Amino acid sequence: MFANDQTEPLIRPALAVELVDRIRALIMEGELRPGDKVPEKALTVRFGVSRTPVREALKVLASEGYVRLIPNRGAVVAEVTxxxxxxxxxxxxxxxxxxxxxxxxxxxxxxxxxxxxxxxxxxxxxxxxxxxxxxxxxxxxxxxxxxxxxxxxxxxxxxxxxxxxxxxxxxxxxxxxxxxxxxxxxxxxxxxxxxxxxxxxxxxxxxxxxxxxxxxxxxxxxxxxxxxxxxxx
Missing domain, CATH: 1.20.120.530 (GntR ligand-binding domain-like)
Structure with missing residues (x-):
C-alpha cells in the first residue's frame, strides 16, 4: 500500500497523539491522497499498534477535516474543496x-x-x-x-x-x-x-x-x- 514499507513502531504513553500526527503527515505529504480509503490494517503494521488506537486517531482526524468516516466503509481521505x-x-x-x-x-x-x-x-x-x-x-x-x-x-x-x-x-x-x-x-x-x-x-x-x-x-x-x-x- 505504501511506497515506504519500513515499519515505524510508536512508543507509549504518547501513542495516541503521535499516531494522529503520523497519519496526518501521510495525508499532508500526499502518501494518502484525497479519495483514498485509509488502510487500517497497513497502518497497524507500519506503526506496530492494534486497530483500536488507529480508529481513535481517525476519529480525531475526522474532527479536524482530514478524513470522512463512512458507515460500513471506514475512513476516506477528505477532498480539499x-x-x-x-x-x-x-x-x-x-x-x-x-x-x-x-x-x-x-x-x-x-x-x-x-x-x-x-x-x-x-x-x-x-x-x-x-x-x-x-x-x-x-x-x-x-x-x-x-x-x-x-x-x-x-x-x-x-x-x-x-x-x-x-x-x-x-x-x-x-x-x-x-x-x-x-x-x-x-x-x-x-x-x-x-x-x-x-x-x-x-x-x-x-x-x-x-x-x-x-x-x-x-x-x-x-x-x-x-x-x-x-x-x-
Whole structure:
C-alpha cells in the first residue's frame, strides 16, 4: 500500500497523539491522497499498534477535516474543496493581518529575535528542499507572531478556522517560483516586524495569505495535482 514499507513502531504513553500526527503527515505529504480509503490494517503494521488506537486517531482526524468516516466503509481521505478554501482563507488573512499590526506594537525584542532565528532555519529547509521541516517552521513563525500580538481572542478565533485549511497551506505553492516567492515574503514580514512597522507588517501578512489563496485557486482550476507530490508551502 505504501511506497515506504519500513515499519515505524510508536512508543507509549504518547501513542495516541503521535499516531494522529503520523497519519496526518501521510495525508499532508500526499502518501494518502484525497479519495483514498485509509488502510487500517497497513497502518497497524507500519506503526506496530492494534486497530483500536488507529480508529481513535481517525476519529480525531475526522474532527479536524482530514478524513470522512463512512458507515460500513471506514475512513476516506477528505477532498480539499475550492469552496472551503475560498470561505476560510480570507478570514485567516484578516486575522493574521490584524495579528501582524498588534505584534509590531507588542512583541518583545526577545520574541522578535526568536522569530528571526526561525526564519533563518526555514531558509535552510528551503535550500535543502525539506518540505515537512519548512512547513513546520513556517507555521511556527505564524504562531509566534500571533502569540506576540497579545490578543487571546484573536488567537482563539484563528485556531478555530486555521485547522480547516492546514493541508491547503502545506500545498499552497505548487511551483518552485511560488515557493521562492513565499520565502521572500517571509523575509519581508520579519523585516517589518524588526522595524516595528505595524501597518506594513499587517499588510504583508494579509497579502501573503492572499497569494496562497490565488496559487491554490489557479491550481484547482487547472486541475493540477493537489495532494502532495511536489507541492510546497
Amino acid at each position: 475550492l469552496a472551503e478554501i475560498e470561505e476560510v482563507f480570507p478570514v485567516i488573512a484578516a486575522l493574521e493581518g490584524a495579528a501582524g499590526e498588534l505584534a509590531a506594537r507588542h512583541a518583545t525584542d526577545k520574541e522578535i529575535a526568536a522569530i528571526r532565528r526561525l526564519n533563518d532555519k526555514m531558509h535552510a529547509a528551503f535550500e535543502s528542499g525539506d518540505r515537512p521541516a519548512y512547513f513546520d517552521l513556517n507555521q511556527e513563525i505564524h504562531s509566534a507572531i500571533l502569540a506576540a500580538a497579545r490578543n487571546p481572542t484573536l488567537r482563539q478565533q484563528h485556531q478555530m478556522v486555521a485547522h480547516r485549511v492546514r493541508r491547503a497551506r502545506y500545498q499552497a505553492n505548487l511551483t518552485p517560483e511560488r515557493w521562492t516567492e513565499a520565502v521572500l515574503e517571509h523575509d519581508s514580514i520579519v523585516e517589518a516586524l524588526e522595524a516595528r512597522s505595524a501597518e506594513r507588517l499587517g499588510r504583508l501578512m494579509k497579502t501573503h495569505l492572499e497569494h496562497k489563496l490565488n496559487a491554490l485557486r489557479r491550481a484547482i482550476t487547472a486541475d493540477e495535482t493537489f495532494s502532495g507530490g511536489n507541492c510546497r508551502s
